[in-house]
Amino acid sequence: MYDFLIVGAGLAGATLAERLASQLDANVLLVDRRDHIGGNCYDPVSPDGLRYHRYGPHIFHTNSADVVAYLSRFTAWRPYAHRVLSHVNGQLVPVPINRTTINALYDLNLDSAGLEAFLRARAIPSRFIDSSEKLILSRVGRELYELFFRGYTRKQWGLDPAELDPTVCGRIPTRSNDDDRYFTDAFQAMPADGFSAMIGRMTDDPRIEIVTGCDYRTVADRVVFDRLIFTGPIDEYFEHRYGRLPYRSLEFEFTTVDTPWVQSAGCINEPSADVPYTRTTEYKHLTGQQHAKTIVSREYPRAVGDPYYPIPRADNRALYERYRKLAARETNVTFVGRLAEYRYYNMDQVVASALAKFEALAALAQVAS
Ligand code: FAD
Ligand code: UDP
Numbered sequence: 001m002y003d004f005l006i007v008g009a010g011l012a013g014a015t016l017a018e019r020l021a022s023q024l025d026a027n028v029l030l031v032d033r034r035d036h037i038g039g040n041c042y043d044p045v046s047p048d049g050l051r052y053h054r055y056g057p058h059i060f061h062t063n064s065a066d067v068v069a070y071l072s073r074f075t076a077w078r079p080y081a082h083r084v085l086s087h088v089n090g091q092l093v094p095v096p097i098n099r100t101t102i103n104a105l106y107d108l109n110l111d112s113a114g115l116e117a118f119l120r121a122r123a124i125p126s127r128f129i130d131s132s133e134k135l136i137l138s139r140v141g142r143e144l145y146e147l148f149f150r151g152y153t154r155k156q157w158g159l160d161p162a163e164l165d166p167t168v169c170g171r172i173p174t175r176s177n178d179d180d181r182y183f184t185d186a187f188q189a190m191p192a193d194g195f196s197a198m199i200g201r202m203t204d205d206p207r208i209e210i211v212t213g214c215d216y217r218t219v220a221d222r223v224v225f226d227r228l229i230f231t232g233p234i235d236e237y238f239e240h241r242y243g244r245l246p247y248r249s250l251e252f253e254f255t256t257v258d259t260p261w262v263q264s265a266g267c268i269n270e271p272s273a274d275v276p277y278t279r280t281t282e283y284k285h286l287t288g289q290q291h292a293k294t295i296v297s298r299e300y301p302r303a304v305g306d307p308y309y310p311i312p313r314a315d316n317r318a319l320y321e322r323y324r325k326l327a328a329r330e331t332n333v334t335f336v337g338r339l340a341e342y343r344y345y346n347m348d349q350v351v352a353s354a355l356a357k358f359e360a361l362a363a364l365a366q367v368a369s
Helices: 012-022 066-071 099-106 112-122 132-157 195-202 283-287 314-329 347-368
Strands: 002-007 028-030 060-062 077-079 084-088 091-095 188-190 208-212 223-228 247-259 267-269 279-282 294-302 332-335
Touching: 002 012, 012 028, 012 195, 012 208, 012 267, 012 347, 060 347, 066 188, 066 347, 084 132, 091 099, 099 112, 112 132, 132 294, 188 195, 279 283, 283 294, 314 332
Parallel strands: 002 028, 002 223, 028 208, 084 267, 223 332
Antiparallel strands: 060 188, 077 188, 084 091, 247 294, 267 279, 279 294
């Protein structure tokens, strides 16, 4: 007999399990169909002793002091500012595009005002920015759009930037200074012992029973529980009643190299259509480990496979909206997280969403008592 059955032991499921157990003294059964907890943040250690991210590079960054305060109960932090280089015209240049990028690519020596004028002269403004293509054209013009965004995006999503919401490429700003950090959030750091250890501490409570390698459908009618919390794909919960919601997948190719370092930044992006993968990641940059060997991964986008990315565009949002209405009619089920809310959430946004759902559940519990 459990108070809650939580489906998915990623950040969403772990946050709710922790809050419900510690604040409401609830008994929780937390299940995941993978053979580990942590969801996509899972960062195991290889037989060589190298930590890597099984589902691609995860860098924690946020402007939410509440989320930092919450997670800091379960981890110490190692400051880390992520840097990315893009392979363009035979050079490795910083992304987001900044002053260094433009001066290197065009062999110029512009100051910030000069760079702003350079971009203004190339920008193609639109009255209604309703796609990633229009957004990037309005910021940097066609040539830089083609060099940095079009090929990468077509590979990553299997769609042209013209077919994607502005919010997709809009994640990447343009800068007129030399700041080459990928993110500018106030807080940028990695959990000192990794994400899996942090999530392990969140769920280390006698009131939380964890079962991995278990699809919830195999246990849902065998255990008794008051309320379900679902963090998997929302369309799967409803057995694809209105058809499949598209999620983009990735295949990761990991290589251990017998040399201390192979690249000068955490990620190197490959926007060219001639290269089949989108980026290479060298995990030691992210983890801060010192080691004689190093692990790198390449990411090959796929249409089928584990669901990693909701695909932000109007028709998918409309289909999600139909599922959301079904979800709202479910009594006793809470849908939360990147797959269940069909939102291109970063980790901090998932934690914030889970904390908000917890507050709603706590209010319900108060009414009931
Ligand atoms: P998930 O981590 O996907 O967890 C859901 C869990 O539910 C999964 O483990 C799944 O196995 C389980 N599940 C689903 N269905 C069932 C079922 N029927 N039965 C049992 N279990 C089930 N965010 C950042 O902030 N910074 C980054 O740098 C960053 N990089 C990323 C890179 C990649 C390649 C990807 C894919 C994502 C990245 N993210 C990043 C986003 C981050 O991974 C997510 O925001 C976060 O991990 C989502 O947590 P979640 O709990 O909602 O979902
Ligand atoms: N993007 C791009 N070129 C780049 C980096 C990003 O075109 O060099 C676009 C691409 O569509 C990508 C999106 O911007 O999917 C968001 O990039 P981000 O690095 O945030 O993606 P994530 O880490 O979530 O995969």
